[in-house]
Amino acid sequence: MSSDRPIGVIGLGEMGGTIAQRILSVGHPVIGLDKSPSIEDPDSAHFERAQHPSDVAGRCDVVLIVVHTDDQVRDVIFGERGLIETARPGTVVVVHSTVDPATCTVLSNDLADRDIALIDAGMSRGRGSMRDGVLTLFAGGDANTLEEARWALHLYSNNIVHAGPVGAGMVLKLCNNLLLHSNRLAMLEVAHIAETAGLPREALLDGVRSSTGSSWVLEHWGTKDDDALGAGIGSHPFVDRTTREIELALRYAKRLGLTLPATTATGKYLSDILTDGLPTHFGTDASGEGRATGLVRRNRIIEEFRANGGRLGGIREAWEILLLTTLGARSGQRRTTPLAYQREGDDLFVFASDGGSDKTPDWYHNIRANPKVTVEIDSRTFEAISVELTGQERDQVYARQVARDPEYARYEASTSRTIPVVRLQEIPG
Helix, strand or coil: CCCCCCCEEEEECCHHHHHHHHHHCCCCCCCCCCCCCCCCCCCCEEECCCCCCHHHCCCCCHHHHHHCCCHHHHHHHHHCCHHCCCCCCCCEEECCCCHHHHHHHHHHHHHHCCCEEEEEEEEEEEECCCHHHCCCEEEECCCHHHHHCCCCCCCCEEEEEEEEEEECHHHHHHHHHHHHHHHHHHHHHHHHHHHHHHHHHHHHHHHHCCCCCHHHHHHHHCHHHHCCCCCCCCCHHHHHHHHHHHHHCCCCCCCCCCCHHHHHHHHHHHHHHHCHHHHHHHCCCHHHHHHHHHHHHHHHHHHHHHHHHCCCCHHHCCEEEEEEEEEEECCCCCCEEEEEEECCCCEEEEEHHHCCCCCCCCHHHHHHCEEEEEEEEECCCEEEEECCCHHHHHHHHHHHHHHHHCCHHHHHHHHCCCCCCCEEEEECC
């Protein structure tokens, strides 16, 4: 099945614009729109710009949605002058945006009442150019609907994987994203090892590229990766997209009741490393500038924690932290530190791991000098006495923390010191 009617493309940014250009290059007309005035129209006589999604839907059998967020997808379909106002029965809506699988399921059910079909089709770049139609689509939806729309999808995709019913395409996309981003974090750490050891970058890339550790990230190593090994790339759409994709995947896994230590570590570290640079967070001798950047990051977490009743949002939503305020051992000034904790009944335990560093964190030295501390957890604030555990009791509590978060095993393996475990005992008010 095919159609001479235009294909609608809503969202003409990097991905949507490239898809539109590809469709136009093979001679098929496109009706497109983008809310951003800075996005220029594709240079083609076959392109027509619309003002509203409803202007697109009435004239197209297939409409592609390539916007950024779940809310934007919903607005394109059901918002003012949305697709739903003019879409005819039999129209196929293809969601290319990376969104929550549940969003696709809900939208599909709502559209089905109008005899309008939805396919969720997560996108992944292949080993060629998108401009040449090299693009993988992870598609979720009814098999017959996918076949009806395949003629349009094949204009810009050379690999369509039918993952299952609506939502399955996004699940596969999120899985792919987590592998991509986790591999990027691993490659940055490996490159950091090589750089510290004096191994030339090209020797690392050429050697691994021809061996079992090769990956898409390695084959496409570029300036953003180099920057992440230095001062970082700062606030950048690439970081925003990476953060959002990891956040979506980890939220979905949490709904499934899954514990994912490796990919949780990716969510915990990658965005900050890309923004500020790896040496800022894990360098063996962080510069003064790096320490200042780390301080800014810590203060942002503290401010967010206090503003939201002891909760963090975005990529840090799954973090379970408390704020520990100590008196400086030398300065006598109050210092607040965000820390992961373990709760067992009325007991709270914190761990002076410092990410596996050989240096014991400052807050630990502070409590050795001044055991009385202030604890903020959830929406509560109270005074406590800090007591360091020793011997078997310390080992048992740390072992339970490793079982809860295997990353603590890495911390222990990374340092020659014994990581202190501290109980925080609330002082009755």
